[in-house]
Amino acid sequence: MTYSTTKASFLSDDFLLQNDFSKTLYHQYAKDLPIIDYHNHLPPAEINANRKFENISKIWLAGDHYKWRAMRTFGINEKFITGNASDEEKFTNWAKTLPFTLRNPLYHWSHLELKRYFDFDELLSESNAAEVYKHCNTILEQDSYSTQGLLARMKVEVVCSTDDPIDSLDQHISFHSKGKSLGMYPAFRPDKAYSVENPKGYIAYIRSLGESAGFEITSYDKLLEAMSKRIDYFHERGCRLSDHGLEQLYFYADDAYTIESIFKQVISGKELTTGEIEFFKYSTLRALSKMYHAKGWVQQFHLGALRNTNERSLRILGPDTGYDSIGDFDQAKAMCGYFNELNSNDQLAKTVIYNLNPRDNEVFATMIGNYNDGSVKGKIQFGSGWWYLDQKDGMEKQINTLSNMGLISCFIGMLTDSRSFLSFPRHEYFRRILCNLFGQDVANGELPWDEKWLGGIISDICYHNAKNYFDFDPKNYQV
Incomplete structure (x- = not known):
């Protein structure tokens, strides 16, 4: 089975907006508003220390049981989910799984996150996992990609x-x-x-x-x-x-x-x-x-x-x-x-x-x-x-x-x-x-x-x- 990794065309500026009035409401009245996130489980110590993450797996896969459930369902061994596999191996196995999460919110969320934080505008899969892993890790080295910088973004x-x-x-x-x-x-x-x-x-x-x-x-x-x-x-x-x-x-x-x-x-x-x-x-x-x-x-x-x-x-x-x-x-x-x-x-x-x-x-x-x-x-x-x-x-x-x-x-x-x-x-x-x-x-x-x-x-x-x-x-x- 082949899977294209070309541009994620479904994530246009008007993603999910099906008529002109919807587009006006979003772009003029919702898009640029600040966020008040009044309930989450982010670690205060990581915000206070302004932590920078070593790689994309540390920030994206660790602790995310939504992704873990999907990987188990797809037949990924626990070693590559919560086990002792390397971070790159875990990322590769998530990239292998992601195309098959279609119609699950993980498919939308994951590609939105790659686009908004890492300016990655393609579809992630096993075939481009190594390239994307390197791309995201390079960006995470920037000072603006600390925890406080990500929240400000x-x-x-x-x-x-x-x-x-x-x-x-x-x-x-x-x-x-x-x-x-x-x-x-x-x-x-x-x-x-x-x-x-x-x-x-x-x-x-x-x-x-x-x-x-x-x-x-x-x-x-x-x-x-x-x-x-x-x-x-x-x-x-x-x-x-x-x-x-x-x-x-x-x-x-x-x-x-x-x-x-x-x-x-x-x-x-x-x-x-x-x-x-x-x-x-x-x-x-x-x-x-x-x-x-x-x-x-x-x-x-x-x-x-x-x-x-x-x-x-x-x-x-x-x-x-x-x-x-x-x-x-x-x-x-x-x-x-x-x-x-x-x-x-x-x-x-x-x-x-x-x-x-x-x-x-x-x-x-x-x-x-x-x-x-x-x-x-x-x-x-x-x-x-x-x-x-x-x-x-x-x-x-x-x-x-x-x-x-x-x-x-x-x-x-x-x-x-x-x-x-x-x-x-x-x-x-x-x-x-x-x-x-x-x-x-x-x-x-x-x-x-x-x-x-x-x-x-x-x-x-x-x-x-x-x-x-x-x-x-x-x-x-x-x-």
Whole structure:
């Protein structure tokens, strides 16, 4: 089978833009806006140190489980994915795989990344892998291709990392002290504080959390005191949002269990029942949500992932290596109960909910309208297409569902949710898809031909809504 490596003609200036109005919206109102990437997994230490990567494999393939899954599916041996093969061998095997990812978002993303960062305008394959590897590595030697330079190249104004409560935030503090124009802010990710499924791991974590808080955690009240102290610590260092990765939210109308008893059991090493685990998560999340509201934070809930499905690979490679999938959890009733309880006492913070199962799009899109109260524009948000849904079809479905069930004009837009410094063309991808949908409506006579009005809404969704929704300000640093 032959595969041409000639110019990637599908990546024209008007890629994904199917009519003149779509093109106008994108090129005049979306293309050049800065990026506020309010959720990602970039390492703060690499931003602070302004790391330069040794080669394209280090920055493009390491840690990218999207690519790893594709390579395994194509029959590439693990040695050339996460194993001990050389970086060039890994790149060559990814180049061998890429042509066969057609109609998968990786095909678009990868070629966009090569074009935007490395001015490579051809199709990557095994036949030109050596040439492209050398080309990209030569460019990466330039000082402007450090982590901070790459972010500046994409006009990134804000990046929010994902940080455990025990994190010292030393990298954020050091970076902020340098007075950079880029805003790097922490996001509070307390999942381990209520992950009581594994008593041995939980005991070790509680010990570390106590050390960070400055006292031993011997009771559930002490656990909440420690979390409150860490939230204060994060707040003083510019943090204004939290994030949680859960299968689903939980809700109990009454105290079905004694929370202190559950805590005592788990720190003594005892396995808990499913009911006890869920009640502990619910109780702890509820307490945290009240703390976020008191601080004026935004809380994010990423819901619906079925994680670590392959036990053999988990033992060998560890978590976050490409063995998670979409789950089919019940979402609506408990989510409603959880938000309603907080809202009843006016303790519901600004909230973003992200859905991973497309069957639940309408559930999430209608749920947010239940708790918008007029106090803040778009107080409760149906977040952008997440993980398996941050591709063209998933983005279109999320945008269309939000448009039908809520107000797309109040949407805070896209994020990368990425561990790669080359992932920021995903914002471009989103912006093109968004503009094309609006342009199609105009062409169909479903929206007025009003460039300035629609252009303003596009600009809001791509940048201004997020700018106004989050309290990102260097003045928030109190140290």
